[in-house]
Every structure is written in structure tokens, then in C-alpha cells.
Amino acid sequence: MQFAGSHILSVTQFERADVERIFAVADRMQPYAHRERVTKVLDGAILGSMFFEPSTRTRVSFGSAFNLLGGEVRETTGFENSAIAKGESLYDTARVLSGYSDVIAMRHPAEGSVAEFAAASRVPVINGGDGANEHPSQALLDLYTIKKELAGRGRGIDQLRIAMVGDLRYGRTVHSLCKLLCLFKGVQVVLVSPQELCMPPAIVEELREAGHDVMTSEVLEASIAHVDIVYSTRIQEERFSSQQEADLYRGRFRLNQSIYTQHCEPNTVIMHPLPRDSRDTARELDDDLNDNPNLAIFRQTDNGVLVRMALFALVLDVVEQVDAHARDVNWYTAGRF
Amino acid sequence: MQFAGSHILSVTQFERADVERIFAVADRMQPYAHRERVTKVLDGAILGSMFFEPSTRTRVSFGSAFNLLGGEVRETTGFENSAIAKGESLYDTARVLSGYSDVIAMRHPAEGSVAEFAAASRVPVINGGDGANEHPSQALLDLYTIKKELAGRGRGIDQLRIAMVGDLRYGRTVHSLCKLLCLFKGVQVVLVSPQELCMPPAIVEELREAGHDVMTSEVLEASIAHVDIVYSTRIQEERFSSQQEADLYRGRFRLNQSIYTQHCEPNTVIMHPLPRDSRDTARELDDDLNDNPNLAIFRQTDNGVLVRMALFALVLDVVEQVDAHARDVNWYTAGRF
């Protein structure tokens, strides 16, 4: 695809080469995100950060990514946007707000709303999550993490062996990740969930049509024995009709250091889209894994900054200028990464 | 007036020469707002954005305008400002907050509160709306839009023919616009509203004292037949005592493409302070006007950025330095304006 001036709305808009291009640019962002170098390539540019649904980590990650490229951020959070309450169409909102910035990152509770907004926007829009629908930068950072974690192990995304564990029905991130995996070859996917929270059949079908090997299971231990990645997820309580129903599933699949040692191959990578539920009744990833160097969950969120920097640099077409506007960091940064 | 260091609180503080000065400066801001050039003239300056009443478009417009001049924005929204709840006077609030920034843009629900705040502030304060009272930057952007739209038609603000339509009683923007029009000559104003929502008599009197020609009407079609500008407004539902009362008036005056074609002179400009109410029961400006090149409503909000940049540049006295701190934009901006 042509990135300059494009909206980033869905993982389905990418071909394999696009994903690889994003990852290559993300790699080049590392010195800036890791505070070795400062770039001002977007000095004077403005990000409109429109989070009509609350989010701390995604919102701040987008904002920091833009700051790391030298740009400014103008932020709107929640539905203080009473204009919509006064009957304003999403078309009008988009026409107006896109006059205030050079690019927009947007989250909205209604499925499809970000695409509708983008259609009327005069500047590129990056989807930061539209309800249960899409959250493409999350899927990209997950896949980018897989690639980086496995690189040191001599393995790649082709021929990947991955177990996805937990709430595969409501977990938006595993859906999008599966779609991205369809761009690659020979992947083995083990889907571990209660029957009632299984991966939607349409997505399983897509994986199989891509030539991937899909297994399903309700047992954690055997399922994680021969994989490169265990991708654990939280029970999405807020999507259930009652707390009692959520309680049925919470804590069903718990990975801790002892199970890891006993069942996993050495250096199996542990991922999670976060937040992980650390309450006693949940603990899908136990705190005793925090010292396990294969726990990649915080490298995942760090990678989110790299991927979002890459998306901004691509849609604003400044990739080749980043290094030319750079200098060394001049403040204390020891021990950060 | 002397702009440097002054507060901008009310349209009544301006003489004609002041308004023309603001518009001349706004014109010079266009290359920056339209992303052809970047200026850093206010690099290091801080805008305190204090919106004690929610607002997305005005708040972001002020913030982006300041960013476009190279400055930083520190924002406060809503009444998280619990200090006031703890019995703090507006005097104290102003003394404290004005120590944190170089200029303040402020909205407050109570009439007169921004002027009271300004009296104690140590830095210039720009009124972003104080209840039903004043919102000077909106009136300025409306008049600036009229000037720009008519310039290409060989007409100006003197001898302007304008119809104001809708809720002329509660609509703050038409009140302020009328006051500004009193600085000019030979204006014909047609006021189209239900009897109960008519323009306050005091404002009609001011227009007449300025030598303007004022007509009133309850019929849309005839009233818009011989004007340069149709300025439509939304029924300000939130000001009525009941929803039923608002329902009596909503949808009373609807302009659409068919009525426009049949009744208006060619190239009659359509304006609206936004948000427009696009619900079926309202539609004061129909969506089928979106492709009409004379629909100026989004150029209006774009002009808001120019006018706010001009106000900041004037009160901080950097107008003559703007171009000296400038360079070309280096990122992708195609098709924005």
C-alpha cells in the first residue's frame, strides 16, 4: 500500500510487504524510543488524539510516540464532546476536528465509527480501537514483538508455533493477530479456551484457508508444551451479561513459573495484551513469572511505541528524514531499557 | 486599542480599526494554518487553557492555534478544579494560575466570570465563552469568514446583506455578530425566527442606531432571496425549560439544496456556528448541501484557527516576528485545504 496520507483502520488493509515495511521502520525508531537519540522530524506537527472512550495506555502510547518524533499533541478524552449529543453527525465532527491537526489517532466505542470519521477527515486517521471491531496498532505490536523475541532464537513468524489462551471469544487482540498471521506461512495455532469462549469460527476458517494448522483444547498444560509463544489473555469481564457468568471462567487457565518450568520448552516466550488481572481469583499470568526473562509483556508495550512511531512516520512520509533531524540525548537515562 | 498585554473579553472592546487589524494578521497566519510553513515564534511560551465548562472544538482550536505558533499548551477541563469547591475566590484562582503560563484562554459557565478572572490575572486572558454572555473569538471568526467569502464576489462587510435564521433569542453567536456589524456601514439584516425566539430588542436597537436596516420575518424562503449570507443557527435546546418546548421550534426553518436553488441568488454563502443538528427532527441545514461550494461552515471553523492565532500573536506582540521564525513544512500535507 501507499502509506503517505493513508488512514490506518484495519489489519485487513495490509499485505505482508506492508507489515514488513512497518516493522522495518519500527526497528529504526529504537534509538529514539530508547532515549539514546532525539529527533525533531515532526517539529511543528500536531496530533489530534481523540479518545471518545477512556484509555490510558493506548492514548499515552500514541501521544508519546508523536512527541518522540518531535510533534505536539492536542487531546480530547471522554464524551465531553457534547456536540455529538447536540445532534452533530460524525461527518461534521470529522470535517471540523481534522482542521485542527496533521494526523488523528482515535478511539470510539461504536464499531465502524472510526472508519466513518476517517471518510470525512481531511487528514490521516489511525484507528485506536472502535468497540469490539478493530485495533490495528495493537495487532501490529503483538506481531512485531513475536518477530523480535524469536529473532534471537533463530525462528520467525513463518513456521511460528503459538498458543492463544483464555477468552478467545471477546478478546479483540487475538482476533486481529490471527488475521495478520494469515499473511504468513505454516503457522501452528493452539487455541485454549473454555468451549463457551472459543475463537469465532470465521477466524478459525481464515487461518485454515491461509494453510495454517489450528488445534483447539481446554487443557493448558499440554497445549503449551511445544510452542514458541504463549499468548495469554484476560477474561473480558465487562463483555459478560453478569458478574456471575464471568466468574465461571475467571482463573480457569493460570500460568505460573512452576507450570512453565514443568511443561514449556526452554525460552518459550510469554505474551499478554495487558492489563493482566492480578487479583487472586484470576492471575492468568502469575506474578512469580515477573523475573522470568521470557516474560515479554512489558517489551510488548514498549514495542507499541515503536510501532506507533513507525505508523506516524509512514503516513506523514518522513521516514527518510528522521535521522537527519536527530541529536544525542543530553539528560540522564541510565538503566531505562 | 493597544493589543500587547491586553485581555480579549468582549466584542464591545473593539473599534473598526481593531477588527481590521485582527483580520489583517489572520490573513498572514494562513500559510502556517494551511501547513505550508511552520513558525516557532512562540517557542517556549505556554498557553494556559482553562475550560471550566466542556468544549471540544473551541478548546482544541485555541490549543492548535497556539501550537501552530510554536508554543506549548497546559490544559484544564471541567471542574476538577476542586479548589473553587473548597471556597477559593476567582481572584485567588487567577493569581495562582496566571503564574503558570504566558497567556490564558478560558471558558466558564458563569456570566462575567472571565472578566473577573482577568482582572486578577497577571497575564492576558482571552474569553472562550462565559455562559450566555460573550464569546468574542467566535464573533470575530464569523465576521472574518463573511469578509473572506465575499471578497471573491466583489462585496464587503459594508453594505452586507445577511439573513440570520433560527434561535435568535438564545444563540449567543448572532448577538455578538450583530454587535460587531455595528462597527460597519449600511448593513441589511433579515431576522428570521419564531416570534418567541426573536432577537433581543436591545440588539435590534443597536443595529438601527448604527444606521443598519433591520427586517424581521417568520418565513424562510422570502427572507433568503436577496442576501449575501444566510447565517443559520441551531435551536439551543439546552436553554429551554423542557424538551417539549424545544420540540415546538426544532425543524421550523430548514434549508436544503432544493430551497437554496429555488430561492437564493447564485453564490449565496451559507454559514452556521456549528454544531448543526443533523437529526431528522431538526436539519436546519440539510446534508444535501454538503457538496454546495457555497456552504462555508467548515471554512468557518478553519478560520477560527486563523483568528485565534492572530489574537495570540497580537496580545503577545509577536506579529512582526512570525515570518522570521519560519521554515517550510517537511511532512505530507497533500489535499488538506
Add this chain to the structure above:
Amino acid sequence: MQFAGSHILSVTQFERADVERIFAVADRMQPYAHRERVTKVLDGAILGSMFFEPSTRTRVSFGSAFNLLGGEVRETTGFENSAIAKGESLYDTARVLSGYSDVIAMRHPAEGSVAEFAAASRVPVINGGDGANEHPSQALLDLYTIKKELAGRGRGIDQLRIAMVGDLRYGRTVHSLCKLLCLFKGVQVVLVSPQELCMPPAIVEELREAGHDVMTSEVLEASIAHVDIVYSTRIQEERFSSQQEADLYRGRFRLNQSIYTQHCEPNTVIMHPLPRDSRDTARELDDDLNDNPNLAIFRQTDNGVLVRMALFALVLDVVEQVDAHARDVNWYTAGRF
């Protein structure tokens, strides 16, 4: 202490030399805070401002201080941070959020939470208040104000005579200030409060162990007759179990110009942590003191910016670089300070 890379969590972490170092750096920040000079020493750095409890003045003061050093601010306010509601541990929150910025300023309603967060953070954390526990930058700015106000009077913190008045039980700021005073010599402290709102005995004990002279009183006039500083505080209504209980104490100790003239030594300095309660039933510092040049309450909040700039410069180790990245201010600033 070693400032570079350190957390600032509690006044108890400082020795006298540390406090003096902070004040010396704060002095050097004055040309920047007073808008004579602009520095860009932290150009490209990001402050994560995490205010999980509402605050306008402390939040904006930290943000402006960082902007004045040339850095960017990414802000989170309130508990939009629903990740915690979804069972995320403070450890996880800290690991994630510390990947988005170079330093964090944080307020949190739970005592001890900021220290717990800091333990997992990868970047320095400055405590902006954790419940009723600590608020070290407030204590520092109070003491810094005392030092500056008395410098012109030929007096210093050693041998200081201070009266603390009002709600000494729930007022967090007086507790912290007393702890800092323990680092100095020969201080006379008069504690003026209702019996039920007296200074906690443990703190009185600390003052005495430091060799200070502590008196208690329930009468305002006699207590402020021979002091350098009157430090007045608001009744912390929100900490009482009922409004009726708070009403018992509100308005008990009122200082106004007449009492000041009659009882205080000339040039006695009046301080208050703000907000002061200006409602008729309270008025611990009457508005008629506003023209008294010894009313230092707004210089106090201005000093807060200097102290916070100093803390940022110290923990990010850029003190010696500040002036090298500076230039004169180029916008209108007359009459600000």
C-alpha cells in the same frame, strides 16, 4: 543524596545539604520562570503526569515547570485508568507507563502508592501527593519561600520563628514542613489550633528532638506577636466525618489587616498552602490582606514552579546545561512578576 535518576518520594529522604542544593538550583531557574529567558535543555524529553486524584494547581505547576525547561508533557487525570479497575497491579501499571516518558510526576489517593509505583518504574518518579501521606514538593516550596522572604530581612531558616495556624491535624503541608525544619537549627514553632485539631504528637516530638522550641496555643493574637512567619491553613473539611463537625472549627482563627497591624511585628510574612477558604464562614486570611506586601501566598505558588523545575533538572541531571540552551524571551511579558 545522588539526585540523578532518583525518585523524590518523601521529605525524609533529604539531608540539609540536599535541601540547600535544591534551593540553589531553584534560584537559577528564576530567569526562566519569570520569562526573561527561555531554555530548551529538556527539548525532546517527556514528562508523564499521572494524577489519579484531581488537582489543578499541582498538576499544572509540574507541567508548566517541565515546559519551562523545554520538555513535553503527556497527562493522565482521574481514574479513567480503568486498567486498575480490571485488576491490574500497580507494579504492572508502573512498568508499562514508565516506558512512555523520561520522568513521572504522580498523585494517587492511596497512602504509599506512589512509592510502590516508583519501585517498579524504570524512570524517576516525583511524588505529587499520596493521600494524607507525603507531598514533598509542597514542603520544599514552603521552605524555599520562607528562605526567600526572610533573606531580605536579614534572617534565615536557622533561628526561624514561625506560627502554624488552623487545622494542624489533617493539614498535610504543615506535617511535611515540620519534618524539613528538623534539618535546621534553633527554630521556634508556635502551634495554634483547636485542641481537637492539634499537631500529631509524633511530629511535635520530632521537632523537640531536633532541638527546636515548640509552644501550643488556642489563641491567635498572642501567638503571632513575635514570629517571622504566620503559616495559616484551611480547615480540611473533606477529612471530617460530617459537615457539622467541620463547622465547629471553620472560622475559628481569622487573620485580617486590623489584627495584623495590631499584633504582628512589622513585615511579618503571611503564608498559606492554598486554596484559602474565602467564604464568609471561613476567611482564615481575609481578602483585606491582599494589598499587604507581606502576604506571600502567591509568591509561594510561583516558587512552586521554581522548585519543581529544580527537581526535574536534578533528577534528569541537566542543571549545568540549562543556561547553555537558553536565549532571551521574544514575546510581551511586561508586569508579570
